[in-house]
Amino acid sequence: MPKIKNLSDACKVSFSPDGPISEEALERVRALLDEIRPLDLGLDNEAQIARTWNSSTRQQNGRRGRGGPNQYAPPIKYLHIHESESFSMGIFCMPPSSVIPLHNHPAMTVLSKLLYGKLQAESYDWIDVADPADPLKPRPARCVRDREMTAPETTILYPDRGGNIHTFRAITPCALFDVLTPPYSAEKGRDCSYFRKSSVKEPPVVLPSEVDSSEVVWLEELEDHQPPEGFVVARGLYKGPVIRR
Numbered sequence: 001m002p003k004i005k006n007l008s009d010a011c012k013v014s015f016s017p018d019g020p021i022s023e024e025a026l027e028r029v030r031a032l033l034d035e036i037r038p039l040d041l042g043l044d045n046e047a048q049i050a051r052t053w054n055s056s057t058r059q060q061n062g063r064r065g066r067g068g069p070n071q072y073a074p075p076i077k078y079l080h081i082h083e084s085e086s087f088s089m090g091i092f093c094m095p096p097s098s099v100i101p102l103h104n105h106p107a108m109t110v111l112s113k114l115l116y117g118k119l120q121a122e123s124y125d126w127i128d129v130a131d132p133a134d135p136l137k138p139r140p141a142r143c144v145r146d147r148e149m150t151a152p153e154t155t156i157l158y159p160d161r162g163g164n165i166h167t168f169r170a171i172t173p174c175a176l177f178d179v180l181t182p183p184y185s186a187e188k189g190r191d192c193s194y195f196r197k198s199s200v201k202e203p204p205v206v207l208p209s210e211v212d213s214s215e216v217v218w219l220e221e222l223e224d225h226q227p228p229e230g231f232v233v234a235r236g237l238y239k240g241p242v243i244r245r
Helices: 005-012 023-035 044-051
Strands: 074-085 088-094 099-105 109-116 118-127 139-150 153-157 165-170 175-181 195-197 216-221 233-235
Touching: 005 023, 005 088, 023 109, 044 109, 044 216, 074 118, 074 175, 088 139, 088 165, 099 195, 118 175, 139 153
Parallel strands: 074 233
Antiparallel strands: 074 088, 088 175, 099 165, 109 153, 109 175, 118 139, 118 165, 139 216, 195 216
């Protein structure tokens, strides 16, 4: 049986519309995700290219290139694999220097497997405050991760810990396989929000006494769940085994 089918079957019994049914169930899914390789998802050629890539040209995703008005760097591609009310699976294929901007996963648990390549990951969790501010005003967060990741590597983030707000910058061509439980749903209050770092001078909330203010990063939500200008994601063709409902 294809490894992706084993993973999907495990997700079906381990995840509910509210997320993982237990920590043990989540770890079972993680163990199967650890076994997934690019070949299992129809990405063996792309992985080979990533292994021989060099840094002769670097451009941001979707931005105009230096070679003239008609030259553009390739956008990030999203390969959709499967979605149900309990979980979704998909792959972000990122060209070098492309960026997935700072965004969140409200009330969601996310397993991410870097399939090939190398990227810089930066993630944050909110700091609890007694009087939460207007969501569009700067809010205090703590950096959970700011480091380079090299394939193969798997991470897990939770609704309130593990770096639920994160951004990725591709160093080489790379692919990030995401399993979300439950999936995004605007109707159920799980819409994706985007953020930027704020240079706030006067904190709008009082920080807990145990928090070192020098370690706080203030994040500001962008309006109407809109991503930053210039962020481009194209739909790509998934060439791996098909997952039936």
